[in-house]
Amino acid sequence: MKSIIDKEKLEKLLSELISIYSPYLKEEEMMNYIFGWFRERNLPAEFQRYSEDRILSYKGINVIGRLKGNRPGPVILLNGHADTVEKTSDWSTDPLKAHISNGRLYGLGALDMKAGVAAIMLAIEAFYNNHKEFAGEVIYTIVSDEEGPYGLGTDAVILDGLADDADCAIVTEPSSGFTGAEFPVLCLGARGGYNYTVYLKGKASHAANPEKGINAISEASKLIVELEKSDLVEDDKLGKGDIAVISIEGGGAACSVAELASFTVFRHVVRGETKEYLIKEVHKAAERAGIRAEIKVVFRDSPHSSNDGFMPYVIDEDNHYTTILQNSIEEVTGRKAAIDYFSSIGDFNYLGTRLKIPTFVFGPSGDNFHSSDEYVEIDSAVKTSEVIYNFLEKMLVANNL
Incomplete structure (x- = not known):
C-alpha cells in the first residue's frame, strides 16, 4: 500500500525533537515546540498546566488537542510522553544531535519515546488533512514527566477529566523495542509496580x-x-x-x-x-x-x-478494538502483530486501570533505551504512524462499529 507518512518528514521531526533536551521535570521548551508545531498546521492544541506542590514542588505542562468529527462516534485517545531520562556521559556521539546509520536514527529519547510522539503528531496531521468529515473524536495528549516517579503528566490528564469520554487508547511506547521481539508487537496490557521500604x-x-x-x-x-x-x-x-x-x-x-x-x-x-x-x-x-x-x-x-503505584491490567484478545487494531497493523506491515504484554510500568497503567478503557501499547523497534547510543529503527517508526492513521480511518471514517 502507498505510504501515507513521509519518511524524510518523520526523520526531520524526530531529529528536531531529539535536539531539545527534555529530561523529566524539565520539559517546557519541548512542550512549547510541540504546541507551536500543531498550531502552525492549524491543528487544535492547548497547554494543560498542572502542579504538584506537596512532594516535588513541580509545575508541569502537557499539550492536549482534540479533533472533533461532525457526527457521533467513538473517542480515540492517543498518548505519548515527550520527556526522557537524563543524558549520560558515555555516548559515542552527541546524544542531542540525531544521526542516521543503516536505517537507525540515534539520539537521546529516539526510542523512548520521541519516535512514538512523532508518529502521533504526523498521523494526526495526515488525518486532519485528508478527512474533514468523520465520526467521533480523536484526543491526543503529549505529556510530561512519564519518566519521573509518579507519571504526573498523564495523571493530570486523568485528574482534570480531559479523557473521561475516551473509549480506547493507544500509547506509542516502543512495544517492539522493549519486548525485544520483531516489529510489529502489540501489547495487550502490562505488569504493575510498587515501591516500598x-x-x-x-x-x-x-x-x-x-x-x-x-x-x-x-x-x-x-x-x-x-x-x-x-x-x-x-x-x-x-x-x-x-x-x-x-x-x-x-x-x-x-x-x-x-x-x-x-x-x-x-x-x-x-x-x-x-x-x-x-x-x-x-x-x-x-x-x-x-x-x-x-x-x-x-x-x-x-x-x-x-498515583501511589501502578496497577496491572490485561485486554482480551477478542476485544472489538483489538481486532480492528490488528487489522490495521496487518494492512500496514503485511503481518499480524505478535501479542505480548509490557513487563514494566508506564502511563498506560493509569489509562488502563483508572480510566478503565482498553489501552494498547504499540510502537517502534530499536534498542538502548535509558542508556547510551539509543536508537529507533526508522521504518518501524514510520509504520507505527501509518498504523495509527489506518486505525483512525477504520474507527472514525468507516465508522466500523
Whole structure:
C-alpha cells in the first residue's frame, strides 16, 4: 500500500525533537515546540498546566488537542510522553544531535519515546488533512514527566477529566523495542509496580559483644535473601512479577551493633498482587528467615492515593478494538502483530486501570533505551504512524462499529 507518512518528514521531526533536551521535570521548551508545531498546521492544541506542590514542588505542562468529527462516534485517545531520562556521559556521539546509520536514527529519547510522539503528531496531521468529515473524536495528549516517579503528566490528564469520554487508547511506547521481539508487537496490557521500604529495628550493643544485640543490618540481609525466594504469583498473561532491592541503608554509633536498617524494593506485580499481598509477602519472608528485629513496611509517599503505584491490567484478545487494531497493523506491515504484554510500568497503567478503557501499547523497534547510543529503527517508526492513521480511518471514517 502507498505510504501515507513521509519518511524524510518523520526523520526531520524526530531529529528536531531529539535536539531539545527534555529530561523529566524539565520539559517546557519541548512542550512549547510541540504546541507551536500543531498550531502552525492549524491543528487544535492547548497547554494543560498542572502542579504538584506537596512532594516535588513541580509545575508541569502537557499539550492536549482534540479533533472533533461532525457526527457521533467513538473517542480515540492517543498518548505519548515527550520527556526522557537524563543524558549520560558515555555516548559515542552527541546524544542531542540525531544521526542516521543503516536505517537507525540515534539520539537521546529516539526510542523512548520521541519516535512514538512523532508518529502521533504526523498521523494526526495526515488525518486532519485528508478527512474533514468523520465520526467521533480523536484526543491526543503529549505529556510530561512519564519518566519521573509518579507519571504526573498523564495523571493530570486523568485528574482534570480531559479523557473521561475516551473509549480506547493507544500509547506509542516502543512495544517492539522493549519486548525485544520483531516489529510489529502489540501489547495487550502490562505488569504493575510498587515501591516500598522495609524498616528494621534491632537492638544496639557494643561491637565487642554483638551477641548481646540484634544487628539490624544482618537482619535486613537475611530478610532480603529470603524475600527474593518468595513464591510469586504466575499470571496466565503477564507472567510473574519481580522483587528488586534498589537500595539499603543502616548503621549506628562507632563500634556498635546497628540498631536500625532499611532497604527499598521496587516490586513489579501481576494481577492479584495488591499492596496488602506485598505486606504479607514481607512478613512471611521474615518468619522463614527467623527475623528477630521489628519490621515495618512503608509504601513510598505519593501526591495522592491514585498515583501511589501502578496497577496491572490485561485486554482480551477478542476485544472489538483489538481486532480492528490488528487489522490495521496487518494492512500496514503485511503481518499480524505478535501479542505480548509490557513487563514494566508506564502511563498506560493509569489509562488502563483508572480510566478503565482498553489501552494498547504499540510502537517502534530499536534498542538502548535509558542508556547510551539509543536508537529507533526508522521504518518501524514510520509504520507505527501509518498504523495509527489506518486505525483512525477504520474507527472514525468507516465508522466500523
